[in-house]
Amino acid sequence: MFNCNLGIVFTSLTQARARTYYLQRAWLGVLLFVVSTSSLATTLSLKDAQHLALNQDVYFQGSKLEEAAYQHDSDAADSWDNPTITTTLQSVPTDGFSLNQEPMTQLKLGIRQAMPRGDSASISRTIAIEEAQKEPVKRAARRAWLLRAVAMDWLAWYQAEKNLVLLREELQSLVQLLETVESSYRSGVGSTQQQDIIQIRLERLRLKDTLLQKQQAASVALAQLSRWFDFSSEVSFTVPDTLNHHDIFPFNKSVARQVKRRDVLDVIDAHPSVQLLVKDELVATQKLSLAKEQTKPKWAFEAAYGYRQDAQNGMSQADFISVGVQVDLPLFSSKRQDANVSASAARLGVTSTQRRLEVRRLAALAEAREAELVSLSARQQLFDTALLAQSESLAESALNAYMTDKGTFDGVMRARISYISAKLDALALHVDIAKTLAELAYLYYPLTNEQNQLTVSRLKDRFLDTHNRFLDTHKITTDGAAKQ
Structure with a gap:
């Protein structure tokens, strides 16, 4: 049953x-x-790209196999050596080789069992278990790294595709401008000259060349993104219309500055890359204990049964039973054992130092990315509130002045180039903010990812409460920029 x-x-x-x-x-x-439907272009969002990459990453399968291997190693480590069985025919007389000639001749059957040195078997099992428990942490670290890597490649592709959109719009504007100037030149209205038409055509050719370069950059960016997942060459992907920063990093850029630095360090300390070093430190601690166990004596127990034949005169001879204990004395290996203990202690110190350095490195990166985000957000606010609008107004004013014989055509072209450059710069700035947020999402991975097994719920609740209070106090918009 x-x-x-x-x-x-x-x-x-x-x-x-x-x-x-x-x-x-x-x-x-x-x-x-x-x-895979070639007739329709499919929108590939950042979340879709990350999901595809996570589902097709073979690292996770290999890590699970490695974890299973260590679990089997733990079962094998906590066991004794096989007993040794010996059979000996001893004290046989050489003058007749008769087994009953001499009373000391016997057939001896013995068994010997060696014991593990101290608690080395149990410690070896613990080391294998700790190694197995490192694999889920490795997978979490891989997941955090993969989300960031895919985000960076996807954002590069997004910027390249949006550059194409802006340049195509500018090319269409140049076509309309060319039609207007040609019409003015044919009608003889204003001061339009033939060199103005040639200049527009030349600028259009340069813009077409730039479009070809950007198309190449977009193809390369998509190929770079495709290394994370497989799809048919007939698939046509498009980027979404908008890029929501809140989907990349749900917290406000200043939230880490609103809480105590100790809380930020606690979040960094829960990062998978730090926790992996914590696991390494636990393994190094157990290896130090194993090295100390090697200084203890190794015991072995043995027992033997000796069978003797009856004597030649018919007298019965008693059989023998032997019991013994063996122990090795570390007289000549003490120097080697002490050196092994010292080496294990030094490696433990190295792993502990690496963990502290990793926490410091990630905390410094987070601080730098937050400072960078503040500067980028200020620039974005400048673009959104003044620079783009004034560049557009300048382009329109220059064209109106030229059409009324109050401006030059060179001024029109400079104004249009300035306007398209401002739009391209605004797009690059928008993407740079997204990349910085992706970096922060990686650095604050225990807070931003629900699937992370290392998530500290208490700290997450604290960050969310602080974030909500900060939003209520400063009236932060959904994309993290303060309302003016």
Whole structure:
């Protein structure tokens, strides 16, 4: 009955895992089927790209196999060496080789069992368990790194595609401007000259060359993004119309400045890359304990049974039983054992130092990215409130002045170039802010990712409360910019 129930439970678990696996593959298959329709361009959002990359990353499968291997190692480590069985025919006389000639001749059967040195077997098992427990942390660190890497490649592709949109719009504006100038030149109205038409045509050719370069950059960016997941070459992807910064990093840029630095360090300390070093420190601690166990004596126990034949005169001879204990004395290996202990202690110190350095490095990066984000947000506010509008007004004023013989055509072209440059700069600034937010999302991964097993819920609630209070106090908009 027990075996039957166990088989049912195992079958149920297997079926549940199979259903989960096929559901994931089905979702991926549906998505790839949708995007493989060559007749329609499919919008590939940042979340979709990250989801595809996470589902197709083979690292996670290898990590799970590595974890299973360490678990098997832990089962194998906590065991004794095999006993040794010996069979000896001893004290046989050489003058007749008769087994009953001399009373000391016997057939001896012995068994010997060596014991682990101290608690080395248990410690070795603990080391294997700690190594197995590192794998989920490695997967979390890989996930955080992969989300950031995909975000950077996707944002580069987004910027390249949006550059194409702006340049195509500018090309269309130049076509309209050319038609207007040609019409004015044919009608003889104003001071339009033939060189003005030539200059527009030359600028249009330069813009077409720039478009070809940007198309190449967009193709390269998409190819760079495609290294994270597989799709057919016939798939046509497009970027979404807008880029929401809040989807990348849900917190306000200043939220880390509103809480105590100790809380920020606690979040950094829960980062997978730091926790991985914590696991390394635990393994190094156990290895130090294992090195100390090697200084203890190693015991072995043995027992033997000696069988003797009856004497030649028919007298019965008693059999023998032997029991013994063996222990090795570390007389000549003490120097080596002490050196191993010292080396293990030094490696423990190295891992502890690396963990502190990693916390300091990530905290410094977070501080730098926040300072960078403040500067970028100020620039974006300048573009949104004044620079773009004034550049557009300048382009319109220059064209109106030229059409009324109050301006030069060179002024018109300079104003248009300034306007398109301002729009391209505004787009680059928007993407730079998104990249900085992606960096912050990586640095504050325990707060921004619900699937992270290392999430500190208490700190997350504290950050959310502070964030909401900051929004209420300063009336922060959804994209993190303060209302004027």
